Amino acid sequence: MIDAGILFNEFLMFGTILLAGALSGYLSERVGIVNIGIDGMMCIGALFFGIYSSPVLGMSNYGFGMLIVPLILTMISTMLMGGLHAFATIKFKANHIISGTAINMMGLAFATFLNNALAKTLYNGATKLQSGFTSFVFLGNGIYLSSIILFVVMLMVTVIMFIFMNYTKIGLRYCAIGENPNAVDTQGINVIKYQIIGVLVSSLFAGLAGAIFLYKVQQFAGNTQGLGFLALAIMVAGSWKIEWIALISYCFALFTALSSTTILTNMGVPKEVVFAMPYVITIVVLLAFSKHNLAPANDGIPFDKTKR
Numbered sequence: 001m002i003d004a005g006i007l008f009n010e011f012l013m014f015g016t017i018l019l020a021g022a023l024s025g026y027l028s029e030r031v032g033i034v035n036i037g038i039d040g041m042m043c044i045g046a047l048f049f050g051i052y053s054s055p056v057l058g059m060s061n062y063g064f065g066m067l068i069v070p071l072i073l074t075m076i077s078t079m080l081m082g083g084l085h086a087f088a089t090i091k092f093k094a095n096h097i098i099s100g101t102a103i104n105m106m107g108l109a110f111a112t113f114l115n116n117a118l119a120k121t122l123y124n125g126a127t128k129l130q131s132g133f134t135s136f137v138f139l140g141n142g143i144y145l146s147s148i149i150l151f152v153v154m155l156m157v158t159v160i161m162f163i164f165m166n167y168t169k170i171g172l173r174y175c176a177i178g179e180n181p182n183a184v185d186t187q188g189i190n191v192i193k194y195q196i197i198g199v200l201v202s203s204l205f206a207g208l209a210g211a212i213f214l215y216k217v218q219q220f221a222g223n224t225q226g227l228g229f230l231a232l233a234i235m236v237a238g239s240w241k242i243e244w245i246a247l248i249s250y251c252f253a254l255f256t257a258l259s260s261t262t263i264l265t266n267m268g269v270p271k272e273v274v275f276a277m278p279y280v281i282t283i284v285v286l287l288a289f290s291k292h293n294l295a296p297a298n299d300g301i302p303f304d305k306t307k308r
Contacts, residue, residue, distance in 0.1 A: 005141030007261050012147040013216045014227075014260075015253030016154045020209035021231025022238065022245045023161065024202045029240060030165070031198035032178045033089050034300040036100035038206050039228025040107025041081045045210025046220050047111045047118075048077040050129030053215075054122035060132030064146050067133055067215070074211040075204040081107060082203025086196050093302035104228075112222035129220040150212060155246070162242045174198065178296030181303045191303055226279075230256075233282045239293050248285075255281055 021038050028035035052070035053059065059066045081103055088099040119126040139145055165171040174194060176184050181191045206228070213227065214220050234252055238245035256278045258264055264274045286293075 005143045007257050007263060009143050009147050010257035010260050011250070011253050012151040013212070014256045015250040016147075016150050017209050017212050017216065017227055018231050018234055018253055018256070019154055019158065019246055019249040020205050020212065021228055022234040022249055023158070023242070024205035024209065025232050025235040026240060026242065026245060027205060028199050028202035029235070029296055029299050030175050030178045031195045032181060032296060032298040032301065032303065033086070033195055033199050033202075034096035034100060035085060035199065035202055036097060036232060037081070037085055037103025037107070038209075038232055039224060039226065040100075040104035041078055041203050041206035042210035042213060042224045042228045043107040043111035043222070044081050045074050045078045045207035046214040046224060047114060047129065047210075048074040048207065049211035049214045050115075050131065050220050051118060051122065052077075053132035054130075055124075055132055056122050057132075060134075064133065064149075067146075070133075071208065071211050075207040078203050078207025078210070079200050080203075081206075082200045085203070086199040089302070090192060090195050090199070096300045108223055111220070115220055115222045129214070131215045131218050133215060134218065146215075158242060158246050165242065175296075178298055181298055182305075182307055185303075185305060191305075195303065227256075230278065230282060233286055236293050236295075237282075237285050237289055239289075240295060252278060252282070 021042060024038050024041070025035050049070055052073045053067075055061075057070075059069050084106075085099055085103055088094040088102075089096050115129050116127055119129045123130050139148075165175060173184060173189055177189075177191055177194050177198075181195075185191050209228070209231065210224060213224050230252065231249075234248050235245055238248045259274045259277050264277075265271055
């Protein structure tokens with residue numbers, strides 16, 4: 001029963017992290033900007049969350065209810081990385097993959113470099129940044145109330161996003177830009193504005209994913225264990241559709257949770273196989289559905305106003 005409860009808790013937390021990361025990629029690519037820098041943005045998100053939830057600011061003293069403040073501050077701060085990606089890909093029309101790779105390298109480098117120094121300053125000589133919010137409300141059998149709350153809130157955000165993107169004028173314009181920005185431009189709609197907003201909001205969700213990651217693991221080692229790349233793969237496997245992205249996120253979360261518990265190893269499965277399982281499954285799923293995964297038609301192509 002204890003292992004089952006722990007598995008359920010890990011499933012909820014991993015699912016929330018992966019869904020936030022995958023939606024980050026979705027929001028950027030729906031306006032035609034490829035964002036493979038999700039993992040780097042998540043690293044920066046985890047870094048900022050470690051700062052904002054530190055005992056120095058004292059917000060963690062008020063318990064889980066105050067968690068929303070450092071989460072929001074983290075999301076806003078991660079927009080710095082989104083701004084860099086938008087500046088490179090929209091203003092200078094740089095290759096989206098190269099810019100995203102640079103964001104990943106920069107995010108990982110900054111997080112690794114600053115992690116130890118900030119931890120010593122903010123956490124009384126600790127060697128790693130920590131989540132100041134350690135007061136989980138325990139419900140028994142390995143399940144925590146905070147995991148359920150974050151899961152419910154994330155699902156509510158996902159439903160709202162689905163309705164907004166599919167049934168509102170702004171949402172339909174947003175998606176149309178990723179398909180044919182020049183056609184949208186002929187209607188007098190500011191394509192560049194939508195693209196900038198898309199990349200910045202994308203970075204908000206990546207920052208949220210990074211913050212929740214640190215909240216879950218409690219200690220930051222300077223990276224997010226590759227979950228940003230897994231989130232990107234989930235977005236592709238979900239064919240850039242919110243409902244499928246959400247479903248696949250929690251399916252993958254189950255396998256990721258299994259790899260972090262002792263359930264499979266207790267059944268005799270080698271530890272190396274357990275740890276590799278989420279990534280192997282990712283590759284298999286991507287290969288299996290590669291023919292059916294249709295990206296937005298203008299994804300990764302710089303917008304040229306003269307090509308009407």
